[in-house]
Amino acid sequence: MSNKVTTRFAPSPTGFMHIGNLRTALYSYLLAKSQGGNFILRIEDTDQERLVEGAVDVILDTLKATGISYDEGPLVGGEHGPYIQSERLPIYREYAEKLIDGGHAYYCFCSKERLDSLKDENGIGGYDGHCREMNYTSEDAARHKAEGGHVVIRQKMPEEGKTSYVDMVYGEVEIDHSELRDQVLIKDDGYPTYNFCHIIDDYLMGVTHVVRGNEYLTSTPKYCLLYDAFNWERPTYVHLPLLMGKDEEGKVSKLSKRHGAVSFQDLVNDGFLPEAIVNYIALLGWCPKDTNQEFFTMDELKENFSIDGLSKSPAVFDYEKLKWFNSEYIKKLPDDIYEAKALPILDEICEAHINTKKLAALLHTRISYFNEIREMSAFVTSRLPMSLELYTNKKNKTNPENCKEVLEDCLPLLEAVDEWDNDTLFAVLKDYAASKEKKAGAVMWAVRIAVGRQSVTPGGATELMEVFGKNESIERIKLAIQELS
RNA sequence: GGCUCGUUGGUCAAGCGGUUAAGACACCGGCCUCUCACGCCGGUAACACCAGUUCGAUUCUGGUACGAGUCACCA
Numbered sequence: 160m161s162n163k164v165t166t167r168f169a170p171s172p173t174g175f176m177h178i179g180n181l182r183t184a185l186y187s188y189l190l191a192k193s194q195g196g197n198f199i200l201r202i203e204d205t206d207q208e209r210l211v212e213g214a215v216d217v218i219l220d221t222l223k224a225t226g227i228s229y230d231e232g233p234l235v236g237g238e239h240g241p242y243i244q245s246e247r248l249p250i251y252r253e254y255a256e257k258l259i260d261g262g263h264a265y266y267c268f269c270s271k272e273r274l275d276s277l278k279d280e281n282g283i284g285g286y287d288g289h290c291r292e293m294n295y296t297s298e299d300a301a302r303h304k305a306e307g308g309h310v311v312i313r314q315k316m317p318e319e320g321k322t323s324y325v326d327m328v329y330g331e332v333e334i335d336h337s338e339l340r341d342q343v344l345i346k347d348d349g350y351p352t353y354n355f356c357h358i359i360d361d362y363l364m365g366v367t368h369v370v371r372g373n374e375y376l377t378s379t380p381k382y383c384l385l386y387d388a389f390n391w392e393r394p395t396y397v398h399l400p401l402l403m404g405k406d407e408e409g410k411v412s413k414l415s416k417r418h419g420a421v422s423f424q425d426l427v428n429d430g431f432l433p434e435a436i437v438n439y440i441a442l443l444g445w446c447p448k449d450t451n452q453e454f455f456t457m458d459e460l461k462e463n464f465s466i467d468g469l470s471k472s473p474a475v476f477d478y479e480k481l482k483w484f485n486s487e488y489i490k491k492l493p494d495d496i497y498e499a500k501a502l503p504i505l506d507e508i509c510e511a512h513i514n515t516k517k518l519a520a521l522l523h524t525r526i527s528y529f530n531e532i533r534e535m536s537a538f539v540t541s542r543l544p545m546s547l548e549l550y551t552n553k554k555n556k557t558n559p560e561n562c563k564e565v566l567e568d569c570l571p572l573l574e575a576v577d578e579w580d581n582d583t584l585f586a587v588l589k590d591y592a593a594s595k596e597k598k599a600g601a602v603m604w605a606v607r608i609a610v611g612r613q614s615v616t617p618g619g620a621t622e623l624m625e626v627f628g629k630n631e632s633i634e635r636i637k638l639a640i641q642e643l644s
Numbered sequence: 645g646g647c648u649c650g651u652u653g654g655u656c657a658a659g660c661g662g663u664u665a666a667g668a669c670a671c672c673g674g675c676c677u678c679u680c681a682c683g684c685c686g687g688u689a690a691c692a693c694c695a696g697u698u699c700g701a702u703u704c705u706g707g708u709a710c711g712a713g714u715c716a717c718c719a
Contacts, residue, residue, distance in 0.1 A: 398649090405655085412713095442668090601678095618678090618679080
């Protein structure tokens with residue numbers, strides 16, 4: 160086994176990629192790649208009750224979209240395969256038996272019902288060591304099983320003393336053995352628990368640095384004990400601060416579905432760019448050294464990543480800042496790529512006479528995610544109900560009365576326009592304003608409100624008219640005059 | 645409840661014994677402008693608390709408070 164830094168990402172195929180998991184994958188990947196190391200993808204599908212069809216593809220697709228490539232794993236293979244835990248069952252069984260032989264584990268026959276009865280009203284508590292000294296043999300276990308009984312293998316925790324380890328982020332963590340329960344290693348259905356198989360796999364796959372969420376901080380001593388029982392060298396632990404979400408009341412807790420769109424797919428479906436998502440989450444819990452840079456490509460992240468930039472305290476996922484990052488990425492998109500994403504949405508919601516290309520251009524600097532185009536284009540797809548109040552603007556000294564005048568004056572001028580484009584329209588209205596000794600703004604305001612029918616529009620009066628085309632623009636102005644009468 | 649970890653503006657965060665305590669998002673103001681946005685300029689706003697160590701603590705130690713995580717035949 161080489162000394163190369165080796166990390167892994169070991170998700171459960173749950174059917175969606177939680178943004179917190181994605182961040183763990185990112186950091187794990189970056190830790191390896193920042194040191195020229197190896198990155199492994201392993202699928203942890205030992206919970207048969209939670210299997211979801213197509214879930215592995217979701218993981219694979221997400222990693223591909225974000226540019227997190229793995230050196231070993233499903234599809235690409237590698238020297239430590241298989242990389243799907245359900246295909247490694249005999250391995251776990253073998254090692255569990257070694258532990259039993261060594262006196263570090265034992266068969267337990269306690270039924271689920273018995274275990275449940277041991278819990279307190281809060282659901283806390285559990286196994287009481289009932290089968291600890293029974294020394295059931297594998298024959299006993301087989302017989303009990305055949306008779307319809309429950310059989311699991313449990314780890315035998317030391318009764319006294321404590322175990323400690325040094326985490327790269329949190330420093331020394333020490334847990335008293337009295338806190339440790341005899342955890343299940345192999346379940347009744349024959350599958351291993353996470354607590355057991357991840358250790359076997361990490362060891363066998365040569366993982367040097369275990370990067371995972373901080374929810375494992377206090378259970379890690381149990382894993383250390385397992386390494387010790389096998390006489391294996393413990394890996395280096397890098398626990399990550401949790402990603403939190405904030406609810407309406409302002410309470411923070413582990414980021415979850417109740418906090419809104421928290422899966423990578425949700426975000427992408429809403430029109431967030433994978434690069435923007437990666438950039439944002441990279442900075443949630445990590446900060447580069449000696450620089451204030453905030454825009455990072457994946458290559459730049461690899462160059463700059465280091466463990467000592469990791470934070471200890473939990474970070475609240477801020478949707479607003481993600482939106483800002485995304486809008487910056489959208490603005491940087493070349494026009495053709497931007498249009499390829501924006502136009503289909505506009506074409507879907509707009510009638511044929513709308514100049515969607517022009518509208519898309521107006522929207523380019525205004526949206527923070529592509530689906531925002533839908534709400535921002537509502538005024539285009541239908542003639543919004545409006546209040547005449549909108550015609551009143553202090554700065555331009557406009558009000559419903561003088562706006563009506565302006566519109567009546569401009570209507571014939573506009574009807575006479577053949578070249579229906581922004582520059583021509585602008586010139587026409589500007590000339591009109593000059594001839595009447597009005598402020599250009601006053602004229603533009605009247606027309607913009609009449610055409611846009613809302614206070615804030617993506618673009619000025621003449622830009623909107625270009626988007627609407629001559630017919631619709633004239634119709635809207637006529638409607639406005641009617642409403643003002 | 646036990647145990648573990650954490651605590652710099654509303655949010656992300658720099659800081660690693662002596663600083664006017666960075667920067668970003670959000671927010672507010674100004675400029676630009678046919679509105680909004682973009683862009684540019686500026687502003688409001690923070691070291692949880694109490695002891696101790698020290699000439700000096702945001703930085704080190706202890707305690708308190710608050711927050712979070714964990715205590716599964718889930719990972």
